[in-house]
Amino acid sequence: MSSATPTLSTTRGETIGGLAPETRAPSPSRRTLRRFLRHRLAVLGAVILVVMASAAIFAPLLAPYDPNAINLMRVSHPPDATNLLGTDAVGRDTLSRLIYGARVSLSVGLVAVSIYLAIGFVLGALAGYAGGWVDTIIMRFTDIMMCFPTFVLILILVGFVGPSILNVMLVLGLFGWPDIARLVRGQVLQLRELEFVQAAGAMGAGKWYILLRHIAPNIVGPLSVAGSLGIAGAILAEAGLSFLGLGVVQPTSSWGSMLNEARNPATLATSVWLWLAPGVAISLAVLAANFIGDGLRDALDVRGRRGTR
Amino acid sequence: MSPLPRSPGSPMNYVIRRLLLVLPMLLGITIITYTLVNFAPGDPITAMIDPEEMNVRSADEIEALREKMGLNDPLPVRYALWLREAVQGNLGYSYHDEKPVLGMILDKLPASLMLTATSMLLASLIGCALGVFSALRQYSIFDHLLTVLAFFGVSVPGFFFALIGMYIFSVRLGWLPVFGMWTPGEPTGFNLDLLRHAILPVLTLTLPQIAGYMRYARAATLEALGADHVTTARAKGLREQVVLRRHVLRNALLPLVTIFGLSLPAIIGGSFIIETIFSWPGIGLLGYTAIMQRDYPLQLGIALIAATAVLLANLGTDIAYGLVDPRIRYE
Numbered sequence: 118m119s120s121a122t123p124t125l126s127t128t129r130g131e132t133i134g135g136l137a138p139e140t141r142a143p144s145p146s147r148r149t150l151r152r153f154l155r156h157r158l159a160v161l162g163a164v165i166l167v168v169m170a171s172a173a174i175f176a177p178l179l180a181p182y183d184p185n186a187i188n189l190m191r192v193s194h195p196p197d198a199t200n201l202l203g204t205d206a207v208g209r210d211t212l213s214r215l216i217y218g219a220r221v222s223l224s225v226g227l228v229a230v231s232i233y234l235a236i237g238f239v240l241g242a243l244a245g246y247a248g249g250w251v252d253t254i255i256m257r258f259t260d261i262m263m264c265f266p267t268f269v270l271i272l273i274l275v276g277f278v279g280p281s282i283l284n285v286m287l288v289l290g291l292f293g294w295p296d297i298a299r300l301v302r303g304q305v306l307q308l309r310e311l312e313f314v315q316a317a318g319a320m321g322a323g324k325w326y327i328l329l330r331h332i333a334p335n336i337v338g339p340l341s342v343a344g345s346l347g348i349a350g351a352i353l354a355e356a357g358l359s360f361l362g363l364g365v366v367q368p369t370s371s372w373g374s375m376l377n378e379a380r381n382p383a384t385l386a387t388s389v390w391l392w393l394a395p396g397v398a399i400s401l402a403v404l405a406a407n408f409i410g411d412g413l414r415d416a417l418d419v420r421g422r423r424g425t426r
Numbered sequence: 427m428s429p430l431p432r433s434p435g436s437p438m439n440y441v442i443r444r445l446l447l448v449l450p451m452l453l454g455i456t457i458i459t460y461t462l463v464n465f466a467p468g469d470p471i472t473a474m475i476d477p478e479e480m481n482v483r484s485a486d487e488i489e490a491l492r493e494k495m496g497l498n499d500p501l502p503v504r505y506a507l508w509l510r511e512a513v514q515g516n517l518g519y520s521y522h523d524e525k526p527v528l529g530m531i532l533d534k535l536p537a538s539l540m541l542t543a544t545s546m547l548l549a550s551l552i553g554c555a556l557g558v559f560s561a562l563r564q565y566s567i568f569d570h571l572l573t574v575l576a577f578f579g580v581s582v583p584g585f586f587f588a589l590i591g592m593y594i595f596s597v598r599l600g601w602l603p604v605f606g607m608w609t610p611g612e613p614t615g616f617n618l619d620l621l622r623h624a625i626l627p628v629l630t631l632t633l634p635q636i637a638g639y640m641r642y643a644r645a646a647t648l649e650a651l652g653a654d655h656v657t658t659a660r661a662k663g664l665r666e667q668v669v670l671r672r673h674v675l676r677n678a679l680l681p682l683v684t685i686f687g688l689s690l691p692a693i694i695g696g697s698f699i700i701e702t703i704f705s706w707p708g709i710g711l712l713g714y715t716a717i718m719q720r721d722y723p724l725q726l727g728i729a730l731i732a733a734t735a736v737l738l739a740n741l742g743t744d745i746a747y748g749l750v751d752p753r754i755r756y757e
Contacts, residue, residue, distance in 0.1 A: 266691035
């Protein structure tokens, strides 16, 4: 990892090798932040997500109407001054539903990914650190799970437990971990051979102390990359589920369930605003999360190939 | 790992080693599927017994049958019994259609293969071409543009592409049909009508895949361009075209074979949505219908078959790759 080695660059007259303590090289986190900010797409992504998250949090203040209020006087109305993004088949305001929908998409993404990051971290760290038969069992299990098309398992399990926001979060969280477990295990195996970890061991530090104090902090980088790409995937999966009618159920609005209405050919043909707006919103959110993941990867200098999933 | 004579580099041993690894994996897949079977609400007896047989039996008889079939046994025993049936090709009966699950899946296989295989082929060809081109003109406007487009490719949901495609080409322009494989009433078979119906589903399944191949091909080509043997090839005066064809692309694009296997799970997942949107009568639509009708035996049969297909695809690409690239054989 290059972030562990001191940089010898001397921009703005810094001295090499720490000869002058008052002009130290910037800390690794500062350097990472600076590199992230130089990645223009990543900054754009961060801005998009911050705007969307604010919209989600302040939805009651921002939404012009109640997202579930039915108005039969203005059914399938095209966008105009009263309804900036038009209305749906029962006269609900598309813009308001879009703003409230951000809550579903973003929270499902965040919660599902947090769940599987935790599972993946524990399993991966255990496998990499314990080694032996524990490693063999966990990694074979991971290999087997990776054979299943995740989306199909998610569809089936949501079918068992019934569609709801909570169930979608849990089921998405339950199946995303294999990639993370592999990543964490690989990192642990690499890190524990490094000098500073060996040194800590030689000085008598316990296994768990080393894992938590020396190894875990160094996995945060790759994990944050995987996490932001994971959020992109989770938002897509939730949208797909809701689009098929297996995710968030009416009347709660989610971007996927708004698109679900466009499966009706008449709606597709006549109420373009109804499906174009949530489709763009999903694409933007996923794009933003992917940009951030890419920016983090560059900034943290996380190398390694990624699968196409 | 295996008790075979130690010469890990021999192609035959490599194939055998890979094959031996597959059996425990296959077993694992069945264990997970069976665990899922047990989570499904409902009674396994209705799933395993021919429905016609069910109708003519009394409750006592069914209880006796339940005992005889071992359904009152503990879970591991039941799993063993289920596995014996599954190995013989009995994945149970569909709740809804009362037909054998395996037969229903195999019936839909050609339609699905047509979409997935075509889209994988298209995506890999287009993706590689764009990726290599992008690498040869690194940091050009074209390269930057493609990088951004690739982000769109992986970020825009396939079903949104599908809706846009349907709106433009079917609703507005009226060029392409929207539903099914053939126009109702027209002759079926491999004809022009089928191709017209396939265009939109294939395209919407292809677009999200292109980005993966492209980014991989770009990175691999760049890496190969910097390799020592390429510098040597140039130094000895080979024409740039020959350098590219023989020394760069051959090395860079070979590992792409493995992406076929790796991307299969995502494509199977995607085909559930795409086949549903376009009412394309393949396994994806069958699976979606099974989920909506709570047809558990059919759902789990599809999960089992899909996972096995992924496993075998990975095995196939691994073996093919190992045979063409000797380095792989000694990991």
